[in-house]
Amino acid sequence: MKPHISKNFIIRNLFLCAAAIAITSCGTATINKPGSDAQIESLRTFELAFIDEFAVPHKRFNAAAFDAKVNQGNAMFQQAIANEKFTARRPVLNDLKAQFDADAAHLRSKASRGKVTPALASEMKKDVNKIYDHALGR
Amino acid sequence: MPSAGKTKRKKSTRKKSELGSALDQVGDESTAAAMKEFQDLLAQAKSDTTELVRQNAKELEERLILLKKRKIDKEDFDFFIENQKRDLRVFIDSQPAQAQERAERLTLHILETAATKVVPVLLAMI
Numbered sequence: 001m002k003p004h005i006s007k008n009f010i011i012r013n014l015f016l017c018a019a020a021i022a023i024t025s026c027g028t029a030t031i032n033k034p035g036s037d038a039q040i041e042s043l044r045t046f047e048l049a050f051i052d053e054f055a056v057p058h059k060r061f062n063a064a065a066f067d068a069k070v071n072q073g074n075a076m077f078q079q080a081i082a083n084e085k086f087t088a089r090r091p092v093l094n095d096l097k098a099q100f101d102a103d104a105a106h107l108r109s110k111a112s113r114g115k116v117t118p119a120l121a122s123e124m125k126k127d128v129n130k131i132y133d134h135a136l137g138r
Numbered sequence: 139m140p141s142a143g144k145t146k147r148k149k150s151t152r153k154k155s156e157l158g159s160a161l162d163q164v165g166d167e168s169t170a171a172a173m174k175e176f177q178d179l180l181a182q183a184k185s186d187t188t189e190l191v192r193q194n195a196k197e198l199e200e201r202l203i204l205l206k207k208r209k210i211d212k213e214d215f216d217f218f219i220e221n222q223k224r225d226l227r228v229f230i231d232s233q234p235a236q237a238q239e240r241a242e243r244l245t246l247h248i249l250e251t252a253a254t255k256v257v258p259v260l261l262a263m264i
Contacts, residue, residue, distance in 0.1 A: 098224065106217045119209035123201065127221045130193075134225060 036086045037136060040096070044132040046076060047100055048125055054107050055121035061111045070104050092135045099131050157202055164259060172255050179251070183244040190229050191244050194222060198252055206260045219253050 077097040161173040183195035204210045226245045233241050
């Protein structure tokens with residue numbers, strides 16, 4: 001009888017531990033999500049400001065300032081991806097980074113040749129807002 | 139409020155006819171048939187029940203008009219098409235298997251047709 005009681009005790013404790021871990025991890029995800037949303041919003045703000053700064057028709061292209069801003073963006077994304085505790089968000093952050101890379105490449109190509117139009121800037125910002133809204137599940 | 143709705147509808151009709159009338163000018167028979175097929179698909183997507191499909195069609199139409207008016211160039215247009223595709227792939231992959239083919243036809247296929255068949259026609263008109 002004694003081994004049987006001991007076995008039941010171990011199983012019960014294992015079950016309680018598993019339940020505690022599950023509850024704790026759910027709580028962590030819920031607690032972290034607003035922080036994760038805020039992180040994504042701050043990346044959105046940065047990217048929109050980046051477009052506002054460099055997608056300006058007839059503005060002389062400053063390669064050094066452009067590269068510095070791109071480096072700052074890359075660092076922000078890398079930090080956001082590394083710090084993201086809500087694991088389901090990591091692929092989303094990678095998608096947003098891919099969008100930032102594409103925006104930077106297109107903007108560099110257009111701005112360095114003086115080919116930025118007002119429509120380009122507004123359409124780029126439209127796409128940025130759309131992809132960030134989708135990333136936030138809106 | 140009714141007047142606001144009326145204004146919005148008028149604007150949308152004007153935009154549609156702007157692109158439609160340009161594409162209707164095509165003389166060559168096989169190209170005209172392709173333009174007609176594109177316009178039918180676009181109209182279908184614009185009245186779809188899914189918000190993302192409607193939004194994609196609306197943006198595509200607006201960007202074709204911007205291209206025709208030379209407010210953006212082909213490089214910009216191709217860049218925006220890639221953005222739209224990137225965004226749509228996630229949506230299509232999240233659809234049930236039986237809905238994926240229709241979603242793909244009304245989104246990625248329209249973008250592909252616009253880039254490969256409609257844009258050369260519009261550029262030739264400029």
